[in-house]
Amino acid sequence: MSLTNLTDLADLTRVFVDPTAYADEERFHAACRVLRRENPVVRVESEQYRPFWAITRHADVLEVERDNEHFLNAPRPLLVPSEMEARAAASGQVLRTLIHMDEPDHKAFRGITSKWFLPGQIRALEERIRERAVRYIDRMADLGGACDFAQEVAVGFPLHVILSILGLPEEDFPRMLQLTADLFGSDDDEINRSGDAQQQRMAAMLDFFQYFVALTADRRANPTDDLASVIANATINGELLNDYDAASYYVIIATAGHDTTSSSIAGGLEALLRHPDQLARLRDDPSLGTSAVDEMIRWVTPVKEFMRTATEDRTVGGQLIPAGDSVYLAYLSANRDETVFEDPFRFDVARADNKQVAFGYGVHFCLGAHLARLELRVFFEELLKRVDDIQLAGEPSRSATVFVGGLKHLPISYRMR
Numbered sequence: 001m002s003l004t005n006l007t008d009l010a011d012l013t014r015v016f017v018d019p020t021a022y023a024d025e026e027r028f029h030a031a032c033r034v035l036r037r038e039n040p041v042v043r044v045e046s047e048q049y050r051p052f053w054a055i056t057r058h059a060d061v062l063e064v065e066r067d068n069e070h071f072l073n074a075p076r077p078l079l080v081p082s083e084m085e086a087r088a089a090a091s092g093q094v095l096r097t098l099i100h101m102d103e104p105d106h107k108a109f110r111g112i113t114s115k116w117f118l119p120g121q122i123r124a125l126e127e128r129i130r131e132r133a134v135r136y137i138d139r140m141a142d143l144g145g146a147c148d149f150a151q152e153v154a155v156g157f158p159l160h161v162i163l164s165i166l167g168l169p170e171e172d173f174p175r176m177l178q179l180t181a182d183l184f185g186s187d188d189d190e191i192n193r194s195g196d197a198q199q200q201r202m203a204a205m206l207d208f209f210q211y212f213v214a215l216t217a218d219r220r221a222n223p224t225d226d227l228a229s230v231i232a233n234a235t236i237n238g239e240l241l242n243d244y245d246a247a248s249y250y251v252i253i254a255t256a257g258h259d260t261t262s263s264s265i266a267g268g269l270e271a272l273l274r275h276p277d278q279l280a281r282l283r284d285d286p287s288l289g290t291s292a293v294d295e296m297i298r299w300v301t302p303v304k305e306f307m308r309t310a311t312e313d314r315t316v317g318g319q320l321i322p323a324g325d326s327v328y329l330a331y332l333s334a335n336r337d338e339t340v341f342e343d344p345f346r347f348d349v350a351r352a353d354n355k356q357v358a359f360g361y362g363v364h365f366c367l368g369a370h371l372a373r374l375e376l377r378v379f380f381e382e383l384l385k386r387v388d389d390i391q392l393a394g395e396p397s398r399s400a401t402v403f404v405g406g407l408k409h410l411p412i413s414y415r416m417r
């Protein structure tokens with residue numbers, strides 16, 4: 001049965017286009033709970049964005065992602081304000097990354113690094129990752145028993161991991177951090193530096209681009225064993241990537257690889273602190289590390305959406321999606337679907353058979369999923385070995401975003417062993 005009151009429906013669907021709604025999860029989840037039940041595939045209209053259909057049920061998200069022949073990433077992989085889409089169309093796209101591509105290009109480009117991110121390869125990085133985690137936990141000790149965990153620990157650790165895997169020098173890390181915040185966080189007033197979010201995104205992309213063009217030239221001249229060298233020296237149909245494609249590749253790895261993971265680490269810790277029984281359980285039984293990590297990632301779901309566009313009329317969840325219309329994959333809603341997760345609003349570090357879709361599904365399934373899981377597992381292993389009496393020391397706050405985000409501030413206090 002559909003909701004008949006269109007005013008109510010417009011109110012409910014506003015959560016998808018209002019960046020502040022993602023910072024108020026109770027409001028977001030309350031709306032999605034009704035939509036999953038009453039209008040699981042719902043048209044969303046707003047001033048800022050071109051209309052789209054929000055897909056809120058787990059099964060429907062999987063169905064769209066599985067059907068990558070009829071639901072394409074191009075030309076609208078993400079929710080971007082229509083004004084910015086128009087500007088990009090007029091001036092040409094700034095980047096073309098894996099998330100902008102469909103087959104056959106996507107497969108060829110993904111193949112360049114897919115072996116690098118396989119579980120066996122990633123496991124070999126465990127000691128390097130552990131050493132970085134320990135560095136950040138030492139820093140917590142230096143901070144003397146209280147810190148803003150989101151800003152002082154969670155942001156830096158995954159950034160160090162991904163940039164060191166890429167092979168960038170440490171002195172460039174702060175610049176990368178700022179650029180990622182500009183790209184992903186610019187719907188948030190506190191994070192937004194210039195006040196004009198769209199201009200800021202464009203400036204960040206150009207800055208990234210220039211940096212990575214220089215990196216490509218360097219790794220071609222002096223190849224090393226880092227990931228940047230793999231990308232710089234890869235060939236497709238016998239040709240090296242052009243500067244634009246190579247730079248786009250680094251950008252997707254550098255940006256996708258840390259904001260997502262840092263949000264999961266901070267949100268995972270918040271969940272443990274709000275559920276002390278679960279914290280005690282994980283501490284007593286470190287073998288729960290793997291299931292705890294997937295539960296943290298489900299709980300946080302740092303990537304709020306990706307989009308697809310229908311190549312022809314398709315029906316999803318009983319709703320016709322006309323050719324050319326776009327669908328919004330509501331990962332946060334799918335990860336609370338009560339038909340898939342038993343008691344979905346319970347945080348359970350031992351949740352069995354966790355079908356969370358925070359990494360997406362199908363051919364675009366997150367390239368860095370094994371790396372992200374390893375970073376979280378190792379980080380929490382080291383953290384729980386070292387801290388006692390860890391607790392919230394103030395109200396956490398979340399970033400306003402329509403794409404990637406989570407905790408902006410997480411004040412905590414603790415005692416180190």
Ligand code: HEM
Pocket residue numbers: 065098099110162252253256257258260261264297301302303306357358359360361362363364365366367368369371372
């Ligand atoms: C908890 C952390 C992370 C989450 C929740 C996450 C989530 C996602 C999601 C939802 C997608 C889109 C999947 C789809 O369209 O079906 C994606 C794609 C991607 N992710 Fe992640 N990600 C995380 C960490 C990472 C890391 C550490 C890397 C490092 C390399 C990474 C690299 C990528 C890339 C390159 C893509 C594009 C893949 C493609 O289009 O083929 N991600 N991620």
